[in-house]
Amino acid sequence: AQSVTQLGSHVSVSEGALVLLRCNYSSSVPPYLFWYVQYPNQGLQLLLKYTTGATLVKGINGFEAEFKKSETSFHLTKPSAHMSDAAEYFCAVRNTGGFKTIFGAGTRLFVKA
Amino acid sequence: EPEVTQTPSHQVTQMGQEVILRCVPISNHLYFYWYRQILGQKVEFLVSFYNNEISEKSEIFDDQFSVERPDGSNFTLKIRSTKLEDSAMYFCASSEGREGIQYFGAGTRLSVL
Numbered sequence: 301a302q303s304v305t306q307l308g309s310h311v312s313v314s315e316g317a318l319v320l321l322r323c324n325y326s327s328s329v330p331p332y333l334f335w336y337v338q339y340p341n342q343g344l345q346l347l348l349k350y351t352t353g354a355t356l357v358k359g360i361n362g363f364e365a366e367f368k369k370s371e372t373s374f375h376l377t378k379p380s381a382h383m384s385d386a387a388e389y390f391c392a393v394r395n396t397g398g399f400k401t402i403f404g405a406g407t408r409l410f411v412k413a
Numbered sequence: 414e415p416e417v418t419q420t421p422s423h424q425v426t427q428m429g430q431e432v433i434l435r436c437v438p439i440s441n442h443l444y445f446y447w448y449r450q451i452l453g454q455k456v457e458f459l460v461s462f463y464n465n466e467i468s469e470k471s472e473i474f475d476d477q478f479s480v481e482r483p484d485g486s487n488f489t490l491k492i493r494s495t496k497l498e499d500s501a502m503y504f505c506a507s508s509e510g511r512e513g514i515q516y517f518g519a520g521t522r523l524s525v526l
Contacts, residue, residue, distance in 0.1 A: 332512070343417070343504065344456070344517035351512075390456065399446070399461035399469040401515060406455070 302327045304391050304404035312410040319363075319378040321407050323391030326372060333374040334392040334401070335365055344390065350374065351396075361385070386411045415439040417518035419505050425524045426495055434490045434521045436505030445488045446506040446515060447480065449473070456504065462488065463511070495525045 307322040325331065332351050336344040348359025355367040361384075365376045374391060391404040418437045426432050438445050447459040460470040462480050479491045488507075492499055502522050506515040 336517070341519070343419075343519040344506075346514055346516070349514060392456075397512065399444070399511070400458040400471070401446075401448075402458070403448075403456040 302331065302393050302395065302402045304393050304402055306389075306391050306404035306407050308407050309405065310408050310410065312412060313381045314412045315383055316380050319376070319381045319385065319409065321376040321389050321391075321409065323365075323374045323376065323404060324372055325374060325391070325393045327393055327395065329395055330369075331393045331395055333365075333367060334394070335359065335363070335374075335376050336390045336392060336403075338388045338390065338406075340387075347376070347389070381409075381411045383411050383413065385409060415516075417505055417507055417516050419503075419518035419521050421521060422519065423522045423524070425526065428497055428525055429494050432492050432495055432523065434492075434503050434505075434523070436488045436490075436507075436518055437486055438488055438505065438507030439509075439516055440486070442507035442509050442513075442516075444468075444508045444511060444513070444515075445480075445482070446508075447490045448504040448506065448517075449501040450504065450520075451498075451501040459490070459503075492523075495523075497525050499523060500525045 305324045334349045335347040350367045358364045363378045388406045394401045445462045450456045460474045461468045502520045504520045505518045508515045
């Protein structure tokens, strides 16, 4: 069965510092991988996705993630945090051809001035 | 930018009552989904819907739940007799194709008293 593990329910960084949010997944077949962001009182917004091809994917707002099959990881990074990045981030996986998206528990990112 | 809209944003109901949560998917999308997030827990898949029938459902989606596309624009989730444990945020999503990106609405918070 597929599952997603996000390490750290809360991450705090200073403005301008590197953001690293960790995600590991388990899947019996090569999955599609996603990062979603949720701002307070809003829906889930897609940050980026990996389906096939280049393993380093770039998303909106300066975020990127790298698919590492050998490590079953899909960590999210951003070189320099902004105050506006404070939100909850969800890693998610879906089987190719599948309907169901499996979400991690989420990581709340705090950005300190 | 097209978006998925959900109404109401917050629904309060008494245990045992029927509720209908409403969603307007993105207009050219063909696949529709419901997810829920109990407070403090993961976002969980409930059901996917295509071509006027359920294409996949989770074990959560029991006989108390039903989905319908009553017209060309709305997609609804009905809970027949609500229980306290149905209290959650319910997210609607839609995608253009089976393997397309799922776009999420802002959610309806259901409170069962």
